[in-house]
Amino acid sequence: MREITVEAQSWPIAGAFTISRGAKTEARVVVATVSEDGLTGYGECVPYARYGETEKDTIAAIKAQQPALSDGMTREALQRAMPRGAARNALDCAMWDLEAKRAGRPAWELAGLAKPRALTTAYTLSLAAPDAMEVAAAAAAERPLLKLKLGQGGDEDIARVEAVRAGAPRAALIVDANEGWKAEDVMPLAREFARLGVSLIEQPVPAKDDEVLRGIESPVPLCADESAHGLEGMKRLVGIYDFINVKLDKTGGLTEALSVMRCAKARKLRVMVGCMVATSLAMAPAMLVAQQADYVDLDGPLLLAEDRTPALRYEGSLVYPPEPELWG
The missing domain is CATH 3.30.390.10 (Enolase-like, N-terminal domain)
Structure with missing residues (x-):
């Protein structure tokens, strides 16, 4: 039993x-x-x-x-x-x-997927004052992809991105507002961030308000996070967002996450696979979905003081598939 x-x-x-x-x-x-x-x-x-x-x-x-x-x-x-x-x-x-x-047999084989490979993950910089974010960016400057947590929009967020760009001039940047901006801030901020070489803007406005984004021509692609959960409601996101952030805690597991990935591709939505701050055990199944993603944000264990044992292997920003001793 x-x-x-x-x-x-x-x-x-x-x-x-x-x-x-x-x-x-x-x-x-x-x-x-x-x-x-x-x-x-x-x-x-x-x-x-x-x-x-x-x-x-x-x-x-x-x-x-x-x-x-x-x-x-x-x-x-x-x-x-x-x-x-x-x-x-x-x-x-x-x-x-x-x-x-x-x-x-490995989980990837049971799921009918190709053998997973190592992937480059984003590395997240917490929301802070611009000077503190510049210091954090300089410390992470060799990482190829940085994700910045931003605030309520306006000049302060522009200053944060400018500071990070100064600290890490070669890194690709994703910015994440976590629903913090007003609708009228999106286009002015997107234009400034395009100038600063930002690659993606994640969840700029509250999920309840995201219809205000329908049809706008943002110079930086927009990604749904809090607005995107599982298969239900994905059709509505077309024309509002360019990307969706697939997280297993939102889809309710690997089973639906794989279906969401297939549905997103069919609807011409691009995908970032993300995570909450958690241990390697939470990241391991997400690595299977991330094999098909445009961006990977599975840095949760890198933000911890210590990870569980056994753990995923990270080499800088390169994260390797799980060994069976951990999961799958």
């Missing part, structure tokens, strides 16, 4: 991680395991208050699936049994891991 266990864990962040909605000094994750016949599959998620998720509710939602799992629930049935979100992500990924171990 398959059995579920679930626990909350805390992983200290190196310093603090700050975005427009606030700062934190630890990564709070929930780890689910599914065990059967002496084998155990693992999955990790990050409950996110922005989406109304709490640690307590996430743990309860995972535990509630024990009867169905004991009765032989499949991953396909799991998609129907639980709404997309962090809880389903942890359980879905744990089931993938268990399936791979039972089959004696």
Whole structure:
């Protein structure tokens, strides 16, 4: 009989991680395991208050699936049994891991994918004063892709990007407003950021307001994050955004994330695969989706004071696929 266990864990962040909605000094994750016949599959998620998720509710939602799992629930049935979100992500990924171990085959092979390769990930700079962001950018100047957390728009955000560009003149830049801008700020800021060589603007306005972006001709491509969750609603994003940010905590696991990737390609939406601040266990299944992405942002473990063991292998900004000892 398959059995579920679930626990909350805390992983200290190196310093603090700050975005427009606030700062934190630890990564709070929930780890689910599914065990059967002496084998155990693992999955990790990050409950996110922005989406109304709490640690307590996430743990309860995972535990509630024990009867169905004991009765032989499949991953396909799991998609129907639980709404997309962090809880389903942890359980879905744990089931993938268990399936791979039972089959004696890697998860990528079970998913019908090509053998994964090492990828270049973005490296995130937290929101801070421009001079502090310039120092952080200079320290990360050899990384090929930097992602900047910005604030409420206006001259202060322009100063931040100018400072980062001065600190890291050769790096490609993504800026992430985390819904912090007003609609009237988007085009003026996009023009300034085009001048500064920014490659992508992520979630400039609140998700509830993103229709204001429909049809505008931004000189820098726009990417949906908080506006893009799973398969439902993707059609509406066409004509508003150029990219979507696929995160397993939003899609509710690897199963739907792979479907979202296929749907995005069919709708001519380009893709960034992103993450929450979490350990290598959360990044590992996302590496399979990221193989087909235009941008990869799987730097969560790089922002921690320490990662779990075993961990993904990072060499600078190059991240390697997981070994079976970690996941899949």
